[in-house]
Amino acid sequence: MKFFSDNAAAVHPRVWEAMHAADTPDSGYDGDAWSRALDDAFSDLFGTECTALWVATGTAANCLALAAMVPPHGGVVCHREAHIEMDEGGAPGFYTHGAKLMLAEGEGAKLSPDAIRAVIDPIRDDVHQVQPHAISITQATEYGRVYTPSQVAEIGSLAQGRALGLHMDGARFANAVAHLGCHPAELTAQAGVDVLSFGCVKNGGMNAEALVFFDSELADVVRYRRKRAGHLQSKGRYLAAQVLAMIEGDLWLENARAANAAAQEIASACGSRVFHPVEANEIFMVLSPAEQASLRQQGFDFYDWTAPAGTPGAARLVAAWNSDPAHVAALSRAIAAL
Amino acid sequence: MKFFSDNAAAVHPRVWEAMHAADTPDSGYDGDAWSRALDDAFSDLFGTECTALWVATGTAANCLALAAMVPPHGGVVCHREAHIEMDEGGAPGFYTHGAKLMLAEGEGAKLSPDAIRAVIDPIRDDVHQVQPHAISITQATEYGRVYTPSQVAEIGSLAQGRALGLHMDGARFANAVAHLGCHPAELTAQAGVDVLSFGCVKNGGMNAEALVFFDSELADVVRYRRKRAGHLQSKGRYLAAQVLAMIEGDLWLENARAANAAAQEIASACGSRVFHPVEANEIFMVLSPAEQASLRQQGFDFYDWTAPAGTPGAARLVAAWNSDPAHVAALSRAIAAL
Amino acid sequence: MKFFSDNAAAVHPRVWEAMHAADTPDSGYDGDAWSRALDDAFSDLFGTECTALWVATGTAANCLALAAMVPPHGGVVCHREAHIEMDEGGAPGFYTHGAKLMLAEGEGAKLSPDAIRAVIDPIRDDVHQVQPHAISITQATEYGRVYTPSQVAEIGSLAQGRALGLHMDGARFANAVAHLGCHPAELTAQAGVDVLSFGCVKNGGMNAEALVFFDSELADVVRYRRKRAGHLQSKGRYLAAQVLAMIEGDLWLENARAANAAAQEIASACGSRVFHPVEANEIFMVLSPAEQASLRQQGFDFYDWTAPAGTPGAARLVAAWNSDPAHVAALSRAIAAL
Amino acid sequence: MKFFSDNAAAVHPRVWEAMHAADTPDSGYDGDAWSRALDDAFSDLFGTECTALWVATGTAANCLALAAMVPPHGGVVCHREAHIEMDEGGAPGFYTHGAKLMLAEGEGAKLSPDAIRAVIDPIRDDVHQVQPHAISITQATEYGRVYTPSQVAEIGSLAQGRALGLHMDGARFANAVAHLGCHPAELTAQAGVDVLSFGCVKNGGMNAEALVFFDSELADVVRYRRKRAGHLQSKGRYLAAQVLAMIEGDLWLENARAANAAAQEIASACGSRVFHPVEANEIFMVLSPAEQASLRQQGFDFYDWTAPAGTPGAARLVAAWNSDPAHVAALSRAIAAL
DSSP states (O other): OBOSOGGGOOOOHHHHHHHHHTOSOOOSBTOSHHHHTHHHHHHHHHTSOOEEEEESOHHHHHHHHHHHHSOTTEEEEEETTOHHHHSSTTHHHHHTTSOEEEEEOOGGGOOOHHHHHHHHTTSOSSTTSOEEEEEEEESSOTTSOOOOHHHHHHHHHHHHHTTOEEEEEETTHHHHHHHHTOOGGGGTGGGTOSEEEEOOGGGTOSSOEEEEESSHHHHHHHHHHHHHTTOOOTBTHHHHHHHHHHHGGGHHHHHHHHHHHHHHHHHHHHGGGBOSOOOSSEEEEEOOHHHHHHHHHTTOBOEEEOOOTTSSOEEEEEOOTTOOHHHHHHHHHHHHTO | OBOSOGGGOOOOHHHHHHHHHTOSOOOSBTOSHHHHTHHHHHHHHHTSOOEEEEESOHHHHHHHHHHHHSOTTEEEEEETTOHHHHSSTTHHHHHTTSOEEEEEOOGGGOOOHHHHHHHHTTSOSSTTSOEEEEEEEESSOTTSOOOOHHHHHHHHHHHHHTTOEEEEEETTHHHHHHHHTOOGGGGTGGGTOSEEEEOOGGGTOSSOEEEEESSHHHHHHHHHHHHHTTOOOTBTHHHHHHHHHHHGGGHHHHHHHHHHHHHHHHHHHHGGGBOSOOOSSEEEEEOOHHHHHHHHHTTOBOEEEOOOTTSSOEEEEEOOTTOOHHHHHHHHHHHHTO | OBOSOGGGOOOOHHHHHHHHHTOSOOOSBTOSHHHHTHHHHHHHHHTSOOEEEEESOHHHHHHHHHHHHSOTTEEEEEETTOHHHHSSTTHHHHHTTSOEEEEEOOGGGOOOHHHHHHHHTTSOSSTTSOEEEEEEEESSOTTSOOOOHHHHHHHHHHHHHTTOEEEEEETTHHHHHHHHTOOGGGGTGGGTOSEEEEOOGGGTOSSOEEEEESSHHHHHHHHHHHHHTTOOOTBTHHHHHHHHHHHGGGHHHHHHHHHHHHHHHHHHHHGGGBOSOOOSSEEEEEOOHHHHHHHHHTTOBOEEEOOOTTSSOEEEEEOOTTOOHHHHHHHHHHHHTO | OBOSOGGGOOOOHHHHHHHHHTOSOOOSBTOSHHHHTHHHHHHHHHTSOOEEEEESOHHHHHHHHHHHHSOTTEEEEEETTOHHHHSSTTHHHHHTTSOEEEEEOOGGGOOOHHHHHHHHTTSOSSTTSOEEEEEEEESSOTTSOOOOHHHHHHHHHHHHHTTOEEEEEETTHHHHHHHHTOOGGGGTGGGTOSEEEEOOGGGTOSSOEEEEESSHHHHHHHHHHHHHTTOOOTBTHHHHHHHHHHHGGGHHHHHHHHHHHHHHHHHHHHGGGBOSOOOSSEEEEEOOHHHHHHHHHTTOBOEEEOOOTTSSOEEEEEOOTTOOHHHHHHHHHHHHTO
16 A cells, blocks of 8 residues: 555556557657647647647656756756755756756745745845746645645746746646646746646656646747757657646546545544645655554555654655555554554 | 658557556656666676666667766767767757767768777877767667677777777667677677667667666766656656567567568669668668659658769668568569669 | 955065066966976975866866866755855856755854765765765855864865765965964865865965865866866966965965954954954954944945844955055054944 | 967067056956956947957857857857867867857868858758857968958858857957958958957967957856856956957057068968968978978977878968067078978
């Protein structure tokens, strides 16, 4: 009963189907019918013209987006615990050719205009200091927290006022939208987001994410950079098919809702153990070493986590699109019984 | 009836099967059972201990290999028409952080010790000139030409003598081995090759190549670089499964033999039109514009090619692992009838 | 009466003399007699074999050193307020090809083994996180604080134990040695420092610093990197001559002592206003806006500084090798009279 | 009697004077009066508004210029024997973050529109091939050949038509202008050049070149990049003073005329031995090994050079701004007597 992460779950049957349907020769790279359908599909989804490119991983999606907005001598404001800072093996430095991540604070890995200003306002406008060129936020955050449309819009407004690009790492964008019940455009195009990494892999996909550009000039550069990064697959139709399957019939929301619901069920059992509000599919809970051992003995797998001050220990549990209801119920019971 | 390229062909059924068999949760990234089986599988295949990593594209495989052998201030000798020089969108410059491709001559895109020496011998050993650190050869070459084991070994010997790394771009390595009928180690480990990009995508895979390291220290660096390049997929087992399927039961050779045989059949029909000996699955033939139009009218698709001096036009045709025998026969007849 | 910085002061007469003495044709780049004398001169100075290269700026010196010790996918631990982090315009990212600066805490911009461990110990040893490869400390620090030989040695010991390189940014190394009265080797070769940026420009030079390698293999790489960075001047003898003049007859110490003494004189006048112990040639003092205005009205120039919590304002004053004793006395009186 | 190169000659007395005149404290970096005077001085010289920055070396000047015009995924057309390709230790790859040098042919290292088109026309406009973004020409060329104003303008016109930037490496720009007797703007601003590396070091300077931007937006980026490259010297006034001295009273032309005249005198003695027309201050001549030995025995120093086909050997001789007339005469006599 694995609650490690959603990023190693199985692939959704409809994604498999779509991949098989693409198993016929077509043009190579992104010249095939599936890849060519992405712009329209995402323009429909977001209700505004946009350009969409498939990419195999979230790291590549994020970093291609950043590199399109930030020159090598510039910087990107992000949260101190953002995935791009903590868990991408230095990929932003590689893709941007050495631009600087400028680390801001914020509860639950959420940025706010104030937190961003606290980073950028002290920067002297001279050549001795790296100047910010973009902001990157994660939706839902690395702690499963969700920005409301107005929270994103406030950051978007700040970005625009300072001539900064705005990137959204949406590895769990679906979970955020499912949680909020809003239109996806409210969190992106309408809120000033320039580029969205639209996650699929954690949500039932195999190995395709979408980079969605609300500023199509950025996409023009990224086409070259994607190839240059070795990310232009020759049989791109198998990636495009995955992405299309995810948005067809709102499978992305269906899957995210399932994961979120499972997380809510577990969170209910956790009660006050939870130390980040559960707004997506991740639960961060206080759990002593003995309790961890007990749960593991009962067959539940999850990651240890850094314990909040004054607590004996902590764990992270993640529900996936296909978390078995029986496992979820069992886990909930086991936690309640601790 | 498409003879454009092998790189957009369908995926082999046994590769699909293997991917489906991997559709069960396991550790993320390359911690799963399939990924962990790669080293042994390739060590068996090559009869020598080696380390193997999956990568989604040949470009990424090639460039990760080069970056492991060449410092940013160094250079790589390759053929003027090597894929890394002509068709990777500058990826070597990206991955190596600006190292230089040093272009050598050679018929059929094949390098020889003499051609390599002609490039490196004039380089002054001072800091004003970029110093070579590696050689990269393509097997089979971009013109479907094949290095014999002794030809590789001669280059390997030169590389060793000059303290240069040796990389083999094996996007069509299977076709070369199938053509030669030799043991794969004769072309690699025994011939001084340090890293091989072992191609699968053109040979029935979907989106997984293998980087095979005969020098495992190089692999240690590449593990970090692969992540840093956004190429460490979280559901890596689907890539590992593809690669394992390709080498299980020698599917790689079976597929390559089929493609080579189809190419031979077409080549026979071409007679003296062929201007590069057909040793793999590619045919380069003289074909006038009128003849091109005629073939296309009959339903055959292929790429125009640069015509050799004194000829009216040329075309490239590529046979794939699954080229339909009926199409191959029809094409052969159509060519013979020109 | 300028107390802005030591980095724009005039050039010492003996440096001028040495430059003029080099105004005769010799081999270009670093093949001249002056450049070739550097290794011996520094080996004598440090009492151990070392290799020394001239570089025009401290930023280039620091970053060439880091790039020699840290691969693009690695990281460097430095203080949050280190010059390489705050004031080099992202040069470390450029030279290292995107390696990460890992920011540690410490009073007065001084690192300690504990502070370094607090940064590196939480780093998971996996490819998702950037791994540290070196430590960089500044001697004297950006706040004019000095590491004792044993403090450096403790860091050197930690570095060695973790297989990390150790770089010392010695833009004001002379001031530190003058303050401590120790042998320069006690702070470097004997304490585990691999490379020292030996500053001259702030100390009476014009535009030459020395990179001193106690590990000569690092120097071999830097020779190539220096050229590749456009820092190999063709008339290098004018730089070498500056550096040689600085160490001949211990001019470097003589100048540093003068600057330190001037700073001490001013500091005495400041009394409890000083908020960083004055150990080199910089004074950080509490100074209200009105007091700042008053001093400026009397003809004294200096930089505003960030005020410590609970104070009305602050200023940074820097004494140079040639600070006019009359100006220093006048400033001291003016401060005392505030 | 050294005829190795102009790049290691002594510094002109008026340059020394200017440097000494700058030996007074002023603002650091490029905030001083000398540095701030550069824009006006060069605007006067070229008769058009331009922006000028000092840089210590020609390599840095060239590569900063290229990096401002070419994205990392782009390319620069230059001659196969251009200094940036042959003798800058890979600096273009460093500064541009891996952009590609696209090598064109041309007699005497001169490019022509046809030669440029031969390189760029075959490039497919797709992401698999690196796209050109700029052209770089050297004036005078690496073989001492000079582009006329109309030759530059033709290249400028091509550049404009293809939306390519145009950079001129003017390490010996003064020699070219002196040879042609034209206005410097005819070779630059009026001919479509966007950035000029205006050489001083080979022409009597110590360690300052000027980057002259006829497109000031490029300069805005380069200011950041110069700092990021460690090329923003804190005592920049000593560099600015050199550059100003060079253009004051047309010292740059005076020096170049002297060097050119010396070269002409030697060339006359060489007669048909010369294999590149002598248009600047370099002489490339056929010289057998025995003749080389003879000249060297008589005290003349120079570099061997690659012999043209069918000749027994060759040498390169370079006259400098201060080549001693007696030495020049002696060399001419010695050559005539061979």
